[in-house]
Amino acid sequence: MEKHILIGGEAGKGIAKTTLLISEVFTNAGYYVFNYREYQSLIKGGFNFNVLKISDNPVYSHDNSYDVIFALNQDLIDRHENDLKEGGFILGDKNLKGKNLIGIDVQAHLEKLGASAKLGNDILIGALAKIIGLPVEPVVKVVKGAFKKKIDLLEESIIEGYNCVEKKMELDNPDGKPKYFITGNEAISMGAITSGIDMYVAYPITPATPVLHELASKQVEHDFIVVQPENEIAVACSALGASYAGANTMIGTSGAGFALMTEALSLQGMSEVPLVVYLSQRTGPASGVPTYNSQGDLKFAVNVGHGEFVRVVVAPGDAKECFYRTIEAFHLASKYRVLVMILGDKHVGESNYSFDDFEEPKIKPSRYITEPCEDYKSYLITENGVSPRSVPGQGAVVRATSYEHNEYGYTTEKADEVIKMNDKRLKKLDDLKEEIMDLVPVYLHGQGKKLIVGWGSTKGAIVDALKDLPDFRFLQVSYISPFPAEEVKREIENSDEVILIENNATGLLGDIIAEQTGKIINKKVLKYDGRPFTSEEIVERVNKVVK
Amino acid sequence: MKAEDLNTGEKSTWCPGCTDFGILTSVKQAITNLVNDEKVKRENIVGVSGVGCFDKIYDYLNINFFHTLHGRSLPTMFGIKLGNPELKIIGFGGDGSTYAEGMAHVVHSCRYNEDTTFLVFDNQMFSLTTGQATPVSEKGLVTPSTPLGVHEKPVNPLALTMTCGASFISRGFALDIPNLTKLIEAAVMHKGFSFVEILQPCISYHNTTQFIREHIYKLENHNTGNYEDAMKKALEWDYCQNENSKIPTGIFYETNKPIYEDQWPHMKKWHTVKRNPDFRKILSEFKK
Numbered sequence: 019m020e021k022h023i024l025i026g027g028e029a030g031k032g033i034a035k036t037t038l039l040i041s042e043v044f045t046n047a048g049y050y051v052f053n054y055r056e057y058q059s060l061i062k063g064g065f066n067f068n069v070l071k072i073s074d075n076p077v078y079s080h081d082n083s084y085d086v087i088f089a090l091n092q093d094l095i096d097r098h099e100n101d102l103k104e105g106g107f108i109l110g111d112k113n114l115k116g117k118n119l120i121g122i123d124v125q126a127h128l129e130k131l132g133a134s135a136k137l138g139n140d141i142l143i144g145a146l147a148k149i150i151g152l153p154v155e156p157v158v159k160v161v162k163g164a165f166k167k168k169i170d171l172l173e174e175s176i177i178e179g180y181n182c183v184e185k186k187m188e189l190d191n192p193d194g195k196p197k198y199f200i201t202g203n204e205a206i207s208m209g210a211i212t213s214g215i216d217m218y219v220a221y222p223i224t225p226a227t228p229v230l231h232e233l234a235s236k237q238v239e240h241d242f243i244v245v246q247p248e249n250e251i252a253v254a255c256s257a258l259g260a261s262y263a264g265a266n267t268m269i270g271t272s273g274a275g276f277a278l279m280t281e282a283l284s285l286q287g288m289s290e291v292p293l294v295v296y297l298s299q300r301t302g303p304a305s306g307v308p309t310y311n312s313q314g315d316l317k318f319a320v321n322v323g324h325g326e327f328v329r330v331v332v333a334p335g336d337a338k339e340c341f342y343r344t345i346e347a348f349h350l351a352s353k354y355r356v357l358v359m360i361l362g363d364k365h366v367g368e369s370n371y372s373f374d375d376f377e378e379p380k381i382k383p384s385r386y387i388t389e390p391c392e393d394y395k396s397y398l399i400t401e402n403g404v405s406p407r408s409v410p411g412q413g414a415v416v417r418a419t420s421y422e423h424n425e426y427g428y429t430t431e432k433a434d435e436v437i438k439m440n441d442k443r444l445k446k447l448d449d450l451k452e453e454i455m456d457l458v459p460v461y462l463h464g465q466g467k468k469l470i471v472g473w474g475s476t477k478g479a480i481v482d483a484l485k486d487l488p489d490f491r492f493l494q495v496s497y498i499s500p501f502p503a504e505e506v507k508r509e510i511e512n513s514d515e516v517i518l519i520e521n522n523a524t525g526l527l528g529d530i531i532a533e534q535t536g537k538i539i540n541k542k543v544l545k546y547d548g549r550p551f552t553s554e555e556i557v558e559r560v561n562k563v564v565k
Numbered sequence: 566m567k568a569e570d571l572n573t574g575e576k577s578t579w580c581p582g583c584t585d586f587g588i589l590t591s592v593k594q595a596i597t598n599l600v601n602d603e604k605v606k607r608e609n610i611v612g613v614s615g616v617g618c619f620d621k622i623y624d625y626l627n628i629n630f631f632h633t634l635h636g637r638s639l640p641t642m643f644g645i646k647l648g649n650p651e652l653k654i655i656g657f658g659g660d661g662s663t664y665a666e667g668m669a670h671v672v673h674s675c676r677y678n679e680d681t682t683f684l685v686f687d688n689q690m691f692s693l694t695t696g697q698a699t700p701v702s703e704k705g706l707v708t709p710s711t712p713l714g715v716h717e718k719p720v721n722p723l724a725l726t727m728t729c730g731a732s733f734i735s736r737g738f739a740l741d742i743p744n745l746t747k748l749i750e751a752a753v754m755h756k757g758f759s760f761v762e763i764l765q766p767c768i769s770y771h772n773t774t775q776f777i778r779e780h781i782y783k784l785e786n787h788n789t790g791n792y793e794d795a796m797k798k799a800l801e802w803d804y805c806q807n808e809n810s811k812i813p814t815g816i817f818y819e820t821n822k823p824i825y826e827d828q829w830p831h832m833k834k835w836h837t838v839k840r841n842p843d844f845r846k847i848l849s850e851f852k853k
Contacts, residue, residue, distance in 0.1 A: 241838065255634070258633070263645045264837075419630075
């Protein structure tokens with residue numbers, strides 16, 4: 019069973035809240051729900067919508083055809099009336115116009131109850147519940163639970179809406195176990211707290227801002243701080259300062275802010291001060307289409323900063339992966355004193371995913387700070403290239419520097435020392451690569467002989483599409499740097515046909531695969547209109563490419 | 566301890582006779598006095614420098630040190646302070662890096678008023694790059710990058726930091742080591758953002774030694790708590806070389822204001838916090 023609901027209207031009319039409440043009713047009842055959000059770069063007015071896919075089986079993506087269109091204005095109907103499935107309904111106020119409209123006289127019902135206009139959405143929520151086949155009690159419970167204060171006539175409004183329409187659809191009963199319903203951004207925040215974060219530094223930017231808000235709201239309770247300095251240059255530099263002082267530090271941004279951080283990320287490479295960066299991609303270049311999606315910054319992340327140094331890039335494919343990959347990012351950054359980037363995007367960050375459970379993470383947080391020995395050398399050359407980390411105040415003189423240096427950290431221009439230090443820094447890659455092999459750098463979904471290759475947020479739509487593409491299996495590449503070249507090469511060589519799927523205009527992972535493995539993937543399914551793939555689209559376009 | 570204990574043994578690459586040596590001597594003496602007077606623990610002192618001639622002080626001071634990027638001393642200092650508020654941060658900048666590349670940070674560090682000290686080596690010149698004008702160079706100055714003469718009037722760093730809310734504002738002279746030493750000690754001991762401008766003639770590209778010696782004077786009977794008086798003194802010299810220039814030195818302004826890091830009731834030196842996050846509890850908070 020699958021049900022698709024489109025909820026939309028003007029910004030500021032409670033669309034996001036309404037969507038979350040409806041989702042919660044379903045996930046509490048044990049259904050799997052995926053929620054895709056689309057909104058414009060404005061505060062009030064305009065046009066926002068959410069798309070819910072509800073199922074008794076796991077779902078990771080949305081589709082573009084709907085059983086119910088929950089319309090808060092005419093604009094939504096005008097744009098999406100043709101996306102209504104056969105037998106579907108449009109639900110909204112009686113003044114709206116559209117095919118199969120179940121028009122509710124919201125005003126009359128409110129007047130009958132003596133309720134304020136604010137409760138109009140709740141009348142419609144009640145009506146939706148009835149139409150789609152839900153009982154009313156759980157809806158009342160969830161909506162009431164969403165407000166700290168008691169709201170007069172809230173329950174009555176939902177019931178009024180419920181009673182004013184007929185049941186139109188049937189729902190299959192799910193397993194009954196409530197689901198976790200979480201966005202990628204929430205999961206990254208959760209991962210940061212589980213990693214023992216001491217300090218999060220960020221400048222506001224869509225679509226990374228939700229992490230800033232989430233962590234700021236939890237900083238006192240979980241005993242860390244959240245700082246918003248004057249610009250992204252200060253964000254990255256102050257984060258390196260804090261990490262040098264011993265704080266477990268993460269920063270977050272999107273493309274435009276990331277661009278400003280690049281000089282400091284290069285400083286990370288030279289200074290070897292641990293740093294975790296969350297880069298949430300949006301449609302570029304420049305200011306681009308700022309509230310929409312893209313996978314356009316892959317090569318920017320992999321190559322960020324001037325000079326040669328180790329950059330780790332990991333790309334989570336859904337909210338659950340956001341959680342575990344964030345924990346890995348903190349671990350690798352501290353252990354190897356390297357730059358680790360969590361490469362997400364608007365789609366994985368702001369969409370809600372549902373899961374049965376989260377398993378206890380295997381990695382336990384550590385800052386990898388050691389008691390300094392006598393004659394401490396900040397840049398001691400060791401077998402694996404990682405120098406023991408100390409911090410100021412512990413007794414040793416601790417140095418960090420942007421210049422080439424000797425083991426003590428003093429500036430050098432001597433040829434042999436320049437070589438030695440380059441070798442030391444790059445040596446870290448050996449152990450790092452080995453450890454990453456244990457962290458599932460690539461994952462194969464499905465069994466087919468033909469291969470789809472992709473990364474990051476396209477995972478959801480591709481995995482959901484596989485049931486209609488039985489000849490295909492999907493190779494999800496999660497660690498992009500260091501690149502699991504052998505694994506990717508092997509899968510490509512063992513496949514009758516290979517198709518690259520990316521949410522960008524040029525196929526950036528394809529470039530990296532060519533560079534790292536010598537394999538060129540000619541068949542590409544690319545999308546760069548700012549919108550993520552749906553599974554229907556993937557099925558259609560893959561079939562077209564294969565023919 | 567003795568000032569020599571702060572030597573590193575690294576060979577200096579400043580020009581022979583560079584006035585930066587005067588600043589280095591003052592910094593070493595100030596640190597030695599502060600440590601000997603038990604006002605500051607040596608292991609808690611952290612130097613921060615960016616990139617320019619001044620930055621080489623990184624190699625000549627045996628203390629904890631973060632040698633950051635050009636113009637980025639201030640945000641790096643800010644982060645170190647928030648990473649461990651017990652550390653005593655002494656940051657260094659040049660007039661080029663501070664007022665050109667990193668000007669935005671000046672405004673905000675003054676505004677934040679975090680408890681750090683910032684010494685600017687002001688020679689009114691980009692010297693390490695062989696002598697170009699900076700935002701503090703005098704109007705009309707001819708350099709290889711400004712052969713027609715600098716077109717703008719110089720920025721006045723003291724008036725600027727006054728306006729932006731720094732709580733300790735002062736000016737010293739690299740060749741007046743005893744007074745500069747005292748100034749640095751006072752700046753480090755002040756709670757809040759302490760700004761110390763150090764006039765530091767560049768003997769290679771902008772040798773104003775003679776001019777400064779002739780026009781400099783020490784602030785006396787000056788009320789450092791009065792903002793208007795301090796602003797008048799800050800504006801007294803326009804950073805150009807006029808016959809009737811008067812260049813005051815000393816503490817211009819000092820006041821007590823809330824410091825940035827105090828906004829968090831739970832602020833601490835984070836690396837000592839033992840963390841054992843309860844994954845199930847954290848998960849339950851995010852559960853919808």
